[in-house]
Amino acid sequence: MVYQISKLQFSYDSGFTLFVDEFLMQNSIVGITGPSGSGKTTFLLNLAFLYTGKWESFKFMGKEIDVDDLSSLRKRVTYVPQHPILFRRTVFENIAYPLKVRRFSHEQIRKKVYSIAENFRIQDLLNKKAWQISGGQAKRVCLARGFVFEPDVVLLDEPTSDLDEDSGKLIEQFILDVSSRTSIVVVSHDKQQLCRLCSNILYMEKGRLLHTL
Amino acid sequence: MSEIFEISIRSIYVNCTAILISTFVAVPLALIVDFFGFRSKRFVILLFQTLTGIPPVLVGLLVYLLFSRKGPLGNLGLLFTSTAMILAQILIAIPIIFSICYSHFSKIDEKLRVIMKTLGATGFQQMMGVFRESSVGVVNAILTAFGRIVGEVGAVMIVGGNIAGRTRILTTSIVLYTNMGRFDDAIMAGAVLLMIAFSVNVLITVFSDSMEKKKWYTR
């Protein structure tokens, strides 16, 4: 079990409340859909240990999580937002960032960055500055940055929005390819895409997670 | 001629040492205040912002009273030394560097902080990330502070005493030359002062440009 959560509750100051009665996730791809403002992104941020609410039980990889040590949990999970956000550095440095903070050697960083860049067809962009590339390219750079350090779980928020059809197909194929060793949660408005990617699709509405679609 | 050379060297030494130390104190401080949330945070920021407007002469007077032989640190014998001038300039520069740096750090997109966290950066690495993202702002802060202290005369006059061969720097010598009716020398010293300020600006601009272009990897 990757996630085993019961009665998770998280509230914003504005009053919006996320409530998840039960969420179980095996090594697989899980899809989440639902209308805008239903709390999908908030749920992802909770799964990424970036937001912490209250819960009855919150197990990650079979162990109850320790709220005082979220940083070590964050090392194993990553969240890729819908709208790409990059450092004001080169594309290479952006993708290398998670490896650099994990103190990989320069040689390893180079190898990993080049290999993932090929997967996302951005190898020609590596020397460009973050602000010199298009939105769709930035999106692929963000995805590559999320996958490059091979985290246990990747949480994808609308992974193929802003992308043309070819790139979308490329990303979908990549997700399917890595799903054998990486657990993935995909939030998407595109139900057909979710059907192509995953067997298990959840539906969110008004801050609640519903298991039926 | 050798007099003005000697004064210029001392000016550069005093200003650069002061700015170096201030930078090493104020920039990390701004990063820490920016990173951690604590109760008196707003007060600390307000305090530093207020201190940026403090008249340098007042700083000079405080440092004088501190180092005066009858003062609390009188035994160090630092009054009328370049060390005292450096300290006064540090006290002038720190609030400026802190405030400008902090305003740049706090403007960093919250989403970028989330990205750094989720990509596994530790607290220190997040601070370094914020620092790198606003490096232009930091350079700007240092330049502003440098500009302020390089032309400052009131504080260094009080704590340094404008002693020939010991604590006379360009700004205090300009005052002296003017009083002595040696206007040519005063203008000469002013020109050197401008040249120093100009070359420091050029140096830092070139440096920050090359930092921007530097690639630590090769194809």
Added chain:
Amino acid sequence: MKKLVFVLLLMLACVCVAKQLILATTTSVYNTGLLDFLKPQFEKRYGHSLSIVAVGTGMALEYGKRADADILLVHSPEDELLFMKEGHGVLRVSFMYNDFVIVGPDDKTVPSVRTVQEFFDYIYENKLSFVSRADESGTHKKEKQIWKSLNKVPSGAWYIQTGQDMARTLMIADEKRAFTLTDRSTFLALKNKLNMKIFFEGDPQLLNIYSLIVVNPSKSDRLNYEGALDFVRFILDPATLKMISAYSAGETKLFNLLFEPK
């Protein structure tokens, strides 16, 4: 960083080892260059390292009270006597003088008068622009003393208070086409840059007497009492006195001795 700390420590060490002699002097003497001229001879003969800090007389006396200077060269006899009475100084030697003069815009004309009081009274009654240093310097104290002897309190738009040193006050007076009281040496140094001339001089009340004061060594262990005494010895040396009386800016001698060297 290590290097920096090292340099700082080294400087600290230097400051602590070489006990320097700090002379706080009135700016009017320092600006003539006399002290910078005498300094190397004193250092060579007595082996002390002399640091000269030029400030107003009020500040110099304050330095003395706080034991920040070892010896003072000042020109405000009344304050000096008070300073001595309060026990801040152990030795006071008056040794040279020059005089104050009243200067003003060179195109103005005023009736000739005999005493400085009459001149000040003329300014007061006619509300002629007058610039005051207003900085508790020796010159300012002299000016206040004259107003006091007249029983008049100057105020109004014609009375301009600068709070600046003598040179800047002279430049302001020049700009404002105003009269001011100045010591002769500063005026002579700046004369070529100003459109001003001397309107009144020669009243014995306008004598400007300079004295050396040795600060009371019981104030602080760090005071360089020996050095201060050596400096007094050096100044009172006939050879030095002759140099002082011969010291001039251009054609004009700047200082007169209060006594003839043997």
